[in-house]
Structure formats: structure tokens, C-alpha cells
Amino acid sequence: MADKVSGKAFDLKLFRRVLTYVAPYKKIFWGAFSITLLLGALSTTRPILTQRAIDNYILEGDEVGLLNITLLIFAVLVAESIFQFLFTYAANYLGQSIIRDIRMQLFDRITRFKLGFFDKTPIGTLVTRAVSDIETIASIFAEGVLVIFGDLFKIIVMVFAMFWFFDVKLVLISLSVVPVLYIATRWFQKAIKKTFSDVRNEVAALNAFVQEHISGMNVVQMFNREKAEMDKFKVINNRHRKANIRSIWYFSIFLPLIEILSAISIGLAMGYGGWAAINSIDSWTLQQGFYKMMGWDTSQFNDSITIGTLLAFIMFINALYRPLRQLADRFNTLQMGMVASERVLKLLDREEALEPEGKSEVHEVNGRIEFKDVHFAYVPDEPVLRGVSFSVEPGETLAIVGATGAGKSTIISLLMGFYPYQKGSVSLDGTEITDLKLENLRSHFALVLQDVFLFSDSIYNNITLREDIPMEHIVDAAKKIGVDEFVRQLPEEYEYNVKERGQMISAGQRQLLSFLRAYVTNPPILILDEATSSIDSHTEQLIQNATDLITEGRTSIVIAHRLATIQNADKILVMDKGKVVEEGKHDELLAKGGYYARLYEMQFKEREAS
Template structure:
């Protein structure tokens, strides 16, 4: 199948934190559980050892009340030798319990950390690969909720999972010992269990609803918080602090009510179990006391029953809490796998070729594209950028300029037609080689936390001398040396501790160090003052030398020296040619350039251009 025939569609727009994902809160899914426990396979040895330790601790717990009762009987009978022997065994069991409990808890925590590390790494790696069409419509707050809240819920479940197994084994062991010691008293003691089962049957539906509401409210509050933190500059510029606080206060209060309701549903089982413990204890005291007074039951047996009753309902209480943890973990597992199952639509074909020694050309052949395929933003676009040619893309906002450069870098797949780089369809080449071939400088550069040197070097592995050389070429060297630590100056988040113009100069240096064959500038001089722009224009000549370049610009004066100018309007090519040719043509470009307006985004001029376009077509 040829490249032209291959037009894979963008993946369905899944929504993180959708209602579908939240409705499954608290339900048990065998498929999710199987996938979740699949992460444990590489740690089989640690799991086996931890479970062995937990089972040993549970066995010791079951033995201790029995030994205590035996010690009481020996004391009552004044059997010193038997008492000493029982106390020695008791001490050994206590030491064994402490050691087994420590080993089990330590291994469980360590195992949980390892598994969570693997899951976080897998999610982070997947987020690096998913297509931009998915990231465009996914809220950052919901992504962070997956990486933090949901993963933490799994960690909590993993850390307590072995403890739950130990609690269950302890329950079984206590039940067997109670019935074996005195069948009648054992059955009377366990008679409260049907009441506990009935109460839980009524409690479960309400708890699921409460937990689901709490998770929804938490996700909404986190999303609102992330949005306001990311947009704090705009918030402060427009003085919306008070209004945003009021809006967030509503969401925070809803989260508070939902979390309080979930907490209440969790804690309601604690007094319930305590009441049932009291009832079981009363049965032992009344029935067992009468048996002791009547000589039908030894004192040690009654003591044993009292201790077992206390220990029996503690695992019941812990398992009730563990069920809540399991509900959260199951919901978290659904959400995490929802993320990991997002298809990577932009990926290398099995037979993808490496772009190497190919002519640095960019060609669009009858390209139609829309972020929503039902609403195209580009219509039948065709043009070719020749080797070492500088082509400028101009047009009003929404005309499709940024979409064109996004398709050239294969951030999205075309709906129809082909995009070729170096004579190869971008779908037929490796993404790594395409990324090395094409360099981009955006209107608002993104700088990462680290030093200036690290940001200029980024992914190139360049030497310090090469970095300084590139900084000098783009007029960044002088201002860098004026900083407290020069090239070792640490940058804050997104480089906010230096000016926008300085950030842009660093991004120019980064592009020069990367040395791509094809360079794309997306309004890269828009945020630079006039004085700095003069230096940048000189630097651009160095940057453009020997490279194929595509430049997006709104200010027409900045691209008059381009080899060719492509004028876009409403996703179509209106006209193209050099500055002199377009001026002679007398079309839209000529009208805008000779008018008092310097930008395609001027509303009055854009309307005039539309009128001219209409009369000419």
C-alpha cells in the first residue's frame, strides 16, 4: 500500500476521568485485577517471601491466646514446670511473631514501591508517546490525578494486601481453634457473624456511591487547582483572584462534603464491629462464666475465648477497611489502564526508513486536515519548499499556518493527501530521524528546569565550546554572562526567572546547536522588543544559512526577504510568490503591506481582504 493510500484516522477521543470511568468505582473486574497482578510477576520471589512471613505471623497470633490459656491453667493447678515450659514457648512465639511481622511489612512496603515505580514509569513513557490530538483535549489536572492520586491508591492497596491475607488466615485459624476447644461456646461466640454480614450487605451500596462521589469531587477540585496554577499570570493580569477563589471554594467545599461522606461511610463500620465484639464478649462471660462455676469449663479455656474474641474482630475491622482500599484500588486500576490503553496513533511503521542524506525538502500534496475530521482547517493544500529555500507562511489567525508546521513534523496525521520530507512520506520515516531533520522554534519557547547550558544543549550532546559559540551567534552570550552564574545559572519553571526575549534567544541557540537541516520558526520574534529583534534578524541569517526554512509571521516587515511567501486564508492558499512578485500582483498581500496595517490580524484589513478574495474567486 502506498503512502498516499495510508490515511490512518486519529484515535477516538477518550476522556480521562469520564463518567464511564467514574461509574465503575467500587466494582470488581477480573480483567483489571489480572492486569494489575501482572505487574507483580517480576517480583515473585519477594511476594513469596512476604506471604510466607505474613502466614507465619498469623500462625503466631493464633497460638498466643492458646498459650496464654494454658499458662493460666498451669498457674491455677500450681504446675510450675508446665507453667515454665508454656512461658518459654510463649516467649519464642512472641519473638517469632515480631520477626515475621517486621519482615512481612518491610517486604510488602518495598514491593509496593517497586511496582509503583514500574507503573509510574510506564505511564510517563506512554504520555510521552501519545498523539497530540489526545493531549489537546485532556486536562492537565486529570493527567496529574492519574500519575499521583490513582497510583497512590494502588500503592496503598499493595502495602496492605499482604496484611489482608494475614487477617483472613488469622480469622480462619481463630475460628478453627474456637470450635475445636469448645464446640458449643464456639458456636455461641460466632453467632454474631450473621448480623455483621447483614449490616455489610446494607452498607455496601451506600458506600460505593459515597466513594464514587468523593473521587469525582476530588478530580474536579484537582483539575480546577491545576488550571489556576498554570494560568496564574493571566489571573493576576486580569485581577480575577477573588472570583477564582470563590469558584474554587465552591468546588473545594463540594470535595469536602464528598470526602466527609466517604469518611463517615468508612468509619461507620468501626463502632458496628465494636458493638458486635461487646456482644460476643458478653456471651463468653455469661455462658463461659456459668460453665466455669459449674465445673464444666476450665478457667484457662474461658481466658482463651476472651482473648480470641478480642483478636477475632480486629481482623474483621481491618478487612472492612481493606475492602474500602480495594474499592479505591480497583477504580484506580481502571483509570490507569484507561491511560495505558490510549492508542499511540503516531508511531513508526515496521519498515520505516531513516532520513539520511536526503535533500532537505518539504512538500505538501493535496493535504486536507482537521483536528476534528468533520471540520477541516486545511483544504487541498499543495506546495513545495526547495532545499535551502526560505518560505514564509502568512495569513490571519486560524488560516492554518500552525497546522501546516505541525503536519510537517508529524504531530498529527493528515486526513487526505501526503506530507513529504526529503522526498519521503512522513508516515514512512522514523520519528527520531524526522525529529533530527526538522528543528522548531516556537512563539513561546519552553525551557526546562535546569541550567542555561542544559537547556541550550538539550538533546544534542554538544560541548560547552559549541554552546557558547551558538549563544554568541544569536546574541545571547552577553546577557548570559551578566547573569549571576553565567551558563550555570539555574532556570526556574519554564524559565520564568528571565525575560521572554532572553528565553527566546536561548531557544534560538538551542536550535543552532541541534543543527537541523530544516528549520521552522513559528512567530519566533513576536515576543522580542524592537532593539533585540534587530540583533535577532542578524542572527537569523546565520541560522538560516545552508538550511531549508519555513517561517510563520504576522508582521509582514519581518519576512520581506523570504525567497517565497505563501498567503493563507481560511485553510486555503490564496497566493504565493516573492515579496516583489506579490507586490506587483496587487492582491491581498500587496494591499496589506502598503496599508497602514502591518498584521494579517487587523480586523478591518482582514475584512477587506475577504472582499477582494471573494471578487477574485
């Protein structure tokens, strides 16, 4: 999911939207904003005080005056340090608070996306958006916009102070390189935007590749694909390296250029200032002009450039170019944050990816399910279901059988509202499921899948999914299902952490836990999707007993490869190539000698052969 980003060097509309997240923390924002203004004003005081110390006290031999102004300079330094601490803390607190809000909003959004969206989007890409991209957004506030504004304000204050306190010709000559700096900065901004976009794309690709291959490491090792997959990784990793090197290349040009321009400014100041001092050229400042205009006494001003003036002016140039140098890094940070925010906000704006749902609710469910002429395709023009129709009465057990790819699991996905069907009708107790809120619809079902997913958490939390269900109720249900015995053998019993995807217990044990999870919710409708495949005979017997227990008295839909497990079903639906080809009870379908009978005979022979 390589999102395209705006081609603008700086997207003002996007920036305004990012700033809307400041609203809950506007007091902190304006507090930090005020501090950065104060820091900008304080930055001009030390060079001026230094000039006064040299011209008025050192050259005049005034020790008391020198001591007093030295203490004043020290006090200014302490004040700057305190305000810098407050600003840094407030800006970072603001950034972390904002990304917390955005991350919660994004995760909530992701949980409501259609399953089809996840079919097409690599998990690693979504992880990049939800973790590293959002973390980068924090830098917009902690190291970006507020710091940049502070630096810009500092530059403006310094330039004004230079014209106010120092000879205008000296200032103009020293700053004659500013047009070159402006052109270079504009070029840098445009070049770096595209580079940062490439970097974020390659980070997402890298995360997606690593996540996928770590998850499928058993396949990689089983088929000796280590070297081949390493070669693929090298290609992706090299693209990521090249994208970063391109950004470094631009910085390698821009930063030395600023150093050169800074040196030229100092050289021009030293050259003209020294020449003016040697030749006693009259100095004229805006402050002098203002005093003359107001008719005030101007005798306090020096007529020519002094040593203190020249030293203070050089301090001003260094102080002026320091934020100019930092602006490159600040802009780097801001631009990275803007690129990341554009990607995150685009994901938040994916309205078409949200699951469509109705507004109605049903609270008392009998369990009647009906499909009428349902058509569905995951990909246009590649139908998976072709006019499927059937019904399940309350309390009945419907079994669905058929070859792989016949559309069995797709029926379940449509019934649960995971995918929208293109044509036909699916109803629950006579209400079209598309008219129901998804949370309400799914609250009436419990689903047990063949591939059981367990979180890296305790058995208790995996069963309850953190719902408030008493432990006594869980243990009682576990004994009925036949799960309690194996749980008691684990080191911490129901508090045992099964780790990621439940890898610390066997497939059969995971399957039994999924039955227990379904049983404790006491659903009116139960769905078992291939729940007895790929397990040993002992566990299959336990699961069969659990199936008999939890299907009793409720509507149940069972998808099974092993036909022996569904002989007692009230109705069997036989599917082939997206269509219902047979329907009836086990004995009726065997008597027909059709598709079901051939499936049953094939499995019976396989069992005899084994």
C-alpha cells in the same frame, strides 16, 4: 477526564491484571506471603499458652512451670515482632517497586500520545493519574492484598483453633452473629466502591483547577478575578469534601457495627461459658472427638469449661474481631487502590490516543517538502486547511503569512506529525511523512516557537536538552548567534537555573535561547513559528541576525507577522481561511496589489504611525 469505573464491588479481572506487575518481584511477593501465613499461625499460640498458664500452673501453684510458659509467651511475642517487621518492609518494598515500574510505563505512554489528546485533557487530571493515583496503587500491596490475605488466613486459623480447642457449643453460640457481619460487609463493599470513585474524580477535578489557575495567575490578578475564581474553587472543593464525607459516613456505620457484634460475641461467650462452668456442663471439642476416633487417651481434657478456657476464649474473640475491624480499613485501602489502578490502566490502554506512525526511516535528507491538496480539521466539520498545496525545494526559505486563524501554524503541526491530516499528501524528499517513524521524522527538524518553553533547569541543559554536547560547542554557537553576551551577565552563566518556564529571563532572551537550541542541533530543516513577534527592536535585530545565520544552506519555513523580516525569502505563501491565496517573492506579490500588498501596506502605515 472523569473515567467511569466498574460497578462491581470487586473487579477480579482488573485485580489479576494488577497482579501481573508482581512478576519481576515474585520472590519478594512469595516471601511476604509466607511470612503472613506464619504470622497467622502464631496468632493462635498466645491464647492457648495463656490458658495453660492459668489452668495448669497458676491454679496448681506451679511456679517453675509458670516461669517457663511465661518465657515461652515472651519468645512468641518477639518472634511475631520480628516477622511483622520483615513483612512490613517486604510488602512496602514490593509496592514501591511496582509503582515505580507503572509510573515509568505511564509517563512513556503519555509522551507518545497525540497532541489532540492533550487539547482535550486537563493537565491536572494527568498529574493526578501519574502521581497520586499511582501512589495509591502501592497500597494494594503494602497494606492491601497481602495484609488482607494474612488477616483472612488468621481468621480461618482462629476459627479452626476455637473449634479444635474449645467447646463446640460455646463457639457456635459466640459466633452466631457472623451472618449479620457478612451481610453488613457485603453492603459496605458495594457502597464504598462508588464513593471512592467519586473521591478520585473530585481529586482530579481539584488538581486540574488548581494547576490551571496557578499557571494563569497573572490573568486572574490582571482582571481582578480573585473572588470569582475563589467562588468556583469553593464549589469544587465542597464537592470533594462531600465525596469524602460520604465515605466517612459508611465507615461511621460499619466500624461501630463490628464493635457491637464483637461485644455481643463476648457477652454470649461469658453468658454461656459462665452458666456451663457454674452448672458443670460437659465440654466437648473437636480435639476430643478426634482423639476418641483415633482411640487415644482423652483423660488430659477437662470435662467442663474452666476459668483459663473462658479467658483464652475471650482472647480468641478479641483476636478474631481485630482483623475483622481492620478488614474494613484494609478493604478501604484495597478499594482505593483498585479504583486508582482502573483509572491508570485505562489511560495506559488508550491506544486511540497514541500517535500513529509509519515504520520507515530516512537518514540523508535534502530538505524537499511538498503539500498536495491537504485537508485538515481539529474538530469534524470545522475545516482549518482546505486543499493546501505548495512545495519547498532543498535550501530554500519559505515564508508563510496571513491573518490569525488562517492555518499557518497548522501547516507546521502537520509537517511535524503532531496531528494526522484527513486528506491529501505531505512528503519529505518524496516520502510520505505518515510512512516514517515519528522519532526519525522529527530528528530532521528544529522548531522555534513564539511561546518558548524552558524547563526549570540550567541554560546549558535547556539548550542541549541533556544531549551530550560539549560546552565549548555551545559557547561557540552562542557567540555566533549573539547569545553569549547576555548569558555571561547571569550569576552562574550557562549553569544559571531559569526556573519554571524560564521566568527568570525576559521573553526576548528566551527566544534567543530557542534559536541557540535549534542551531546546535544542526538540523537539515528549520521552522520558525512567529519567532520575532512581541519583542523589542534590539532583540528583533539579534534574532534577525540569528535567523540569517541558521537558515543559511538549509530548508527553512518561517511564519511571521512582521512582513519586513521575510522580504528576502525565496518564496512567500499567503494564506486566508485555510487556503493558499497567493504565492511568490516579495516584490512579485507587491506588484500584484493583492492580499499580500494590502497586508504590507497596513503594517507599513502602522509602523509610520508609531
